[in-house]
Amino acid sequence: MEFQLNATAPGSAARAGLITTDHGTIETPIFMPVGTVGAVKAVHMSELRDDIGAQIILGNTYHLYLRPGIDIIGQAGGLHRFNGWDRPILTDSGGFQVFSLAANRKLTDEGVTFRSHIDGSKHLFTPERVVDIERAIGSDIMMALDECPPGTSDYNYARRSLTLTHQWLQRGWDRYTHTEPLYGYRQAYFPIVQGCVYPDLRRESAKFVSDLGADGNAIGGLAVGEPTEKMYEMIEVVNDILPQDRPRYLMGVGTPANILEAIDRGVDMMDCVMPTRNGRNGMLFTQHGVMNMRNRKWADDFSPIQEDGASVVDRMYSRAYLRHLFIAQEILAMQIASIHNLAFYLWLVKEARKHIIAGDFKTWKEEMVINVQRRL
Amino acid sequence: MEFQLNATAPGSAARAGLITTDHGTIETPIFMPVGTVGAVKAVHMSELRDDIGAQIILGNTYHLYLRPGIDIIGQAGGLHRFNGWDRPILTDSGGFQVFSLAANRKLTDEGVTFRSHIDGSKHLFTPERVVDIERAIGSDIMMALDECPPGTSDYNYARRSLTLTHQWLQRGWDRYTHTEPLYGYRQAYFPIVQGCVYPDLRRESAKFVSDLGADGNAIGGLAVGEPTEKMYEMIEVVNDILPQDRPRYLMGVGTPANILEAIDRGVDMMDCVMPTRNGRNGMLFTQHGVMNMRNRKWADDFSPIQEDGASVVDRMYSRAYLRHLFIAQEILAMQIASIHNLAFYLWLVKEARKHIIAGDFKTWKEEMVINVQRRL
Numbered sequence: 001m002e003f004q005l006n007a008t009a010p011g012s013a014a015r016a017g018l019i020t021t022d023h024g025t026i027e028t029p030i031f032m033p034v035g036t037v038g039a040v041k042a043v044h045m046s047e048l049r050d051d052i053g054a055q056i057i058l059g060n061t062y063h064l065y066l067r068p069g070i071d072i073i074g075q076a077g078g079l080h081r082f083n084g085w086d087r088p089i090l091t092d093s094g095g096f097q098v099f100s101l102a103a104n105r106k107l108t109d110e111g112v113t114f115r116s117h118i119d120g121s122k123h124l125f126t127p128e129r130v131v132d133i134e135r136a137i138g139s140d141i142m143m144a145l146d147e148c149p150p151g152t153s154d155y156n157y158a159r160r161s162l163t164l165t166h167q168w169l170q171r172g173w174d175r176y177t178h179t180e181p182l183y184g185y186r187q188a189y190f191p192i193v194q195g196c197v198y199p200d201l202r203r204e205s206a207k208f209v210s211d212l213g214a215d216g217n218a219i220g221g222l223a224v225g226e227p228t229e230k231m232y233e234m235i236e237v238v239n240d241i242l243p244q245d246r247p248r249y250l251m252g253v254g255t256p257a258n259i260l261e262a263i264d265r266g267v268d269m270m271d272c273v274m275p276t277r278n279g280r281n282g283m284l285f286t287q288h289g290v291m292n293m294r295n296r297k298w299a300d301d302f303s304p305i306q307e308d309g310a311s312v313v314d315r316m317y318s319r320a321y322l323r324h325l326f327i328a329q330e331i332l333a334m335q336i337a338s339i340h341n342l343a344f345y346l347w348l349v350k351e352a353r354k355h356i357i358a359g360d361f362k363t364w365k366e367e368m369v370i371n372v373q374r375r376l
Numbered sequence: 377m378e379f380q381l382n383a384t385a386p387g388s389a390a391r392a393g394l395i396t397t398d399h400g401t402i403e404t405p406i407f408m409p410v411g412t413v414g415a416v417k418a419v420h421m422s423e424l425r426d427d428i429g430a431q432i433i434l435g436n437t438y439h440l441y442l443r444p445g446i447d448i449i450g451q452a453g454g455l456h457r458f459n460g461w462d463r464p465i466l467t468d469s470g471g472f473q474v475f476s477l478a479a480n481r482k483l484t485d486e487g488v489t490f491r492s493h494i495d496g497s498k499h500l501f502t503p504e505r506v507v508d509i510e511r512a513i514g515s516d517i518m519m520a521l522d523e524c525p526p527g528t529s530d531y532n533y534a535r536r537s538l539t540l541t542h543q544w545l546q547r548g549w550d551r552y553t554h555t556e557p558l559y560g561y562r563q564a565y566f567p568i569v570q571g572c573v574y575p576d577l578r579r580e581s582a583k584f585v586s587d588l589g590a591d592g593n594a595i596g597g598l599a600v601g602e603p604t605e606k607m608y609e610m611i612e613v614v615n616d617i618l619p620q621d622r623p624r625y626l627m628g629v630g631t632p633a634n635i636l637e638a639i640d641r642g643v644d645m646m647d648c649v650m651p652t653r654n655g656r657n658g659m660l661f662t663q664h665g666v667m668n669m670r671n672r673k674w675a676d677d678f679s680p681i682q683e684d685g686a687s688v689v690d691r692m693y694s695r696a697y698l699r700h701l702f703i704a705q706e707i708l709a710m711q712i713a714s715i716h717n718l719a720f721y722l723w724l725v726k727e728a729r730k731h732i733i734a735g736d737f738k739t740w741k742e743e744m745v746i747n748v749q750r751r752l
Binding site: 332 | 413414415416417418419420421422439443444448451452457458459460675676678688689692693694697698699700701703704705707708710711721
């Protein structure tokens with residue numbers, strides 16, 4: 001994997017770059033749609049490519065490991081062959097999902113033992129095992145196993161957790177550097193900065209992560225309950241230390257405004273279930289603000305969903321029709337909203353990139369942050 | 377509406393024809409996907425047109441009347457304008473749905489009073505009112521309000537029911553002939569033959585219906601619990617009487633084998649929720665037989681869903697991947713299966729038409745009826 005820095009924005013830490021993988025290039029900043037089990041919910045692969053313009057999608061190691069299982073993905077020749085997506089794929093380590101299981105997991109120095117949310121069966125994830133699984137999945141970018149403590153963790157817990165996370169990072173890194181890809185193309189391994197909302201822990205973690213010399217680095221454990229301003233502060237603290245010449249991936253973030261603020265602070269990659277999950281519940285994100293499509297105000301608004309929208313569905317269906325589909329609980333409503341929201345997120349980062357290169361990112365962003373937060 | 381008869385099959389009552397409406401032509405025999413509330417479940421309008429090749433879709437008067445409501449559809453300028461489907465639309469009268477409400481409806485000579493399945497509100501459908509509603513919906517083919525008795529009705533009930541249905545047909549017909557379309561294009565009105573499984577009632581009804589001189593005629597009250605052979609027998613009895621020069625629509629039927637047997641007996645139009653409903657449950661219909669995609673046997677079958685299938689999804693996704701999507705309860709599974717099944721049904725009637733014109737329909741059909749009923 002290579003990363004080429006094309007431009008930085010005046011008065012901002014925002015950067016425009018290009019990631020090259022063996023499955024193609026990725027223009028940064030980029031938003032990555034989430035395809036947890038190897039499919040982005042309610043979206044065809046052709047729509048993802050042609051209507052949304054996704055350049056890279058996520059898969060989740062925990063979910064794929066449980067279903068369809070690593071033997072099936074291995075027999076298929078990796079996830080790309082299994083799901084037919086021929087552009088880059090990044091896999092979450094599953095750490096976040098495992099720690100969400102709360103009562104059904106047990107943490108030791110060795111790793112984490114957990115019970116499947118599907119059938120209650122018992123499993124062990126170690127940093128090494130997760131690398132092996134991600135090798136079998138064949139993701140272009142593999143994420144390290146870490147502990148992701150809640151945003152409300154106290155300093156002592158955060159401290160202990162970080163020590164464990166760093167041990168795990170080192171063990172995962174060792175496994176990564178001593179194993180080869182299974183399918184003939186390169187796989188990068190991204191370590192993850194943790195440290196909750198404590199600047200000294202974040203700095204220590206950013207230093208530790210930087211020293212590994214990975215192809216790219218991630219910032220985890222944010223947008224997990226802490227105040228938004230704290231999140232922005234932590235991004236700044238960490239990005240001051242992370243190497244300039246490697247992409248920085250902010251995990252699980254966020255709203256359109258969060259995306260813009262993260263880009264402004266030097267983040268290159270982001271993912272979030274928000275455009276698809278909120279879309280399925282009737283929330284549309286647009287460059288003019290947020291629309292709750294279940295609202296009665298759209299019942300007789302026969303204008304297109306968004307006349308100047310980024311996706312074909314924006315002009316194919318009216319607001320009144322989409323509202324009707326949501327009220328009648330039609331699957332098509334979720335399909336339309338998912339395509340619209342993902343196309344908007346991809347449009348947003350593409351515009352950001354244009355303005356970074358043009359040199360007017362900062363003014364464009366300040367205005368756009370206000371627009372996207374309006375209630376329509 | 378015009379109907380042109382292009383060919384009849386030797387040794388069969390099967391016919392190939394062409395229906396011309398103000399929203400375009402329909403090649404018969406035709407299968408019509410069901411879009412109950414103005415959307416075919418889990419299918420985009422563009423997929424319906426381009427991937428499935430639907431020539432006409434159904435809407436349901438009962439459902440559209442309740443949601444989004446006739447004032448909204450009227451304000452939109454009719455259902456075509458509301459949902460963006462610019463090819464022909466046929467609307468069910470809603471009689472079948474109302475009678476399915478059982479405890480929540482009351483039948484009188486005037487019409488049927490029912491409570492909404494959504495909010496319990498009380499409504500009255502009369503034959504005249506249903507014509508008015510279908511005028512507001514603007515369907516190209518409007519179905520008459522009838523009583524649809526259960527397939528197990530005794531002779532006396534069937535007799536009384538038929539008398540009422542014929543009174544209603546006459547009243548609906550009078551309303552139809554004394555009113556004008558609202559949106560500048562023509563609307564046909566199809567009366568419906570009833571009579572349960574009693575040949576004399578079916579004959580009487582077919583005669584009554586034929587005498588109205590409508591643009592097309594429907595056969596209702598079949599596939600509602602009676603033996604399949606009875607259904608085929610009733611189709612023969614009725615089609616012996618219905619005029620040759622008007623299309624014949626068999627309502628709510630059926631499996632691929634039912635479709636072929638109906639075509640063989642001179643039916644021109646069919647609709648059914650089976651391809652979409654069974655598809656959402658994991659059942660795929662193909663020209664080689666039926667596949668239950670939840671079956672473990674597909675887990676490691678990485679071949680395309682159907683190499684020689686009629687739809688793009690057939691080669692876009694593998695059986696193993698589709699099986700995984702069903703097991704993981706992904707919406708995309710339902711989308712893929714719905715497109716596949718509808719494309720197959722449309723392919724089946726198109727092939728039937730080709731063979732009717734080529735003169736070898738009967739032998740083709742006998743073989744295909746066996747193939748489509750295999751369990752794969």
